[in-house]
Amino acid sequence: MWPTIFEFSWDTGHMIFFGVFYAVVIIIATSLVYAFAKSIVDTFSNNGSFDDRHAHKPMDKNETLGG
């Protein structure tokens, strides 16, 4: 799996096999990081398809902070 472990060699088979494997892992990881990061941004910015129930509602004229 890593160049430092037993039986790893810098031959064509290892480079193609692990090249493709790590490319797939990187694509999955990048997509996940993107989805997580965007979700965090969306959560704190209250935009996008966020449901109205969770959105900040402006206070009514008659409401007071003290209730």
Add this chain to the structure above:
Amino acid sequence: MSSQTDMPTLQRCSAPKFLLWLSFWVLLLLWGAYGAFLCLYKGLNQTGMNNYFVFGVWITVDLAIIALGAGAFFSGFLFYVLRFNFLKELIGAAVVVGFICYSGAIGMLTIDIGQPLRGYFSFWHANVHSMLTEVIFCITLYLFVLTIEFVPLITENRRIREMPFLRHLGENLHGIMVVFALVGTFLSFFHQGSLGGMFGTLFARPFSYRTGVAIWPWTFFLFILSAIAAGPALTTLVVWATQKITRRRLVNRPTLSRLAKLSAILLVIYLVLKAADTIYWANFTAPEMGFRFTDFYKSPYGMWLLFGEFYLFGLVPAIILLIPRARDNDFWLVIGCLFTCMGIVLNRFSFTIQTLAVPVMPFEKFVVYSPTWQEWSIVAAVISYGVILFSLAYRYLHLFPREAELNG
């Protein structure tokens, strides 16, 4: 993906009724857990495997459910990449079925390798010249992709949607699902193929050895084709069975027919190529290795296996599902899809068991493999795990987007 405002309330059976349904499957699961405990605690001497049969019923079932689980990647590819929009009605169910098949297969492999704690060896000390290395890498990664595809379904649950982060996560993952669909297709293509390639490269096992192109024997391509033919058939069966058990309409009836037709077309292509491969193997490849065609088929693994695979569970379901009036009839639809799935199971059985049963040394005899109850119990556990997970998914998630509309 639906938004919170258009998420309908779906009618489900009462909790006691649901628990009663689950209890039978939980008992089966516990039986399997006991079998698994014995295999892990006492070792693989609890199985019917021996020096002849290093692969047994677990590998047969593994190969079969991985092929049948191909409905997830193939449906995902057709829906997200090629825009086959009719699949929207059941893409969620296809993903859950795929997740069940792959997680069940990996669970079974964990017992099969005998020393699960050393399971990481296949990653850490990867033999890049082995088809099995490609298989283990791809099915592990693909299970991860299926888990990611499962997440948006879970985050659609009403309670979970109340948590803003999880809701956004589900929506954002859904937004880039085409990436996961493409990655899943790539991974599935190679591991389905490599499972076939693994048998095709066995030069010392003339029953399964095949010629091919470059490093890939013909079985590489036949396994991919058979999987994408059988996957949609299992998805159709599962959706049909869920409709019957719950007595609710979950998808439009023509959707099931279209999926079955797709399965039949792919099955015909597979059968033609499989026939060509078998004729060439029987007349050229096997004789060159000193075997006659009839040497491979002896009781109990007789010629009936080949005829069953080609005709009863191959040609018959293909013809049934290609006739519009037949596939529009529930009885024939089920027979067609069921026989297609059984044909794939039979094919994987032949490659796994019959390959090892045929003698390759002058002093060997044709041997027969008998699984023990421990092996069957683990197979039963995987099936019951699948039923339990699908039942929970149906009850608590919104698997079928048109359910409310169709039962309005």
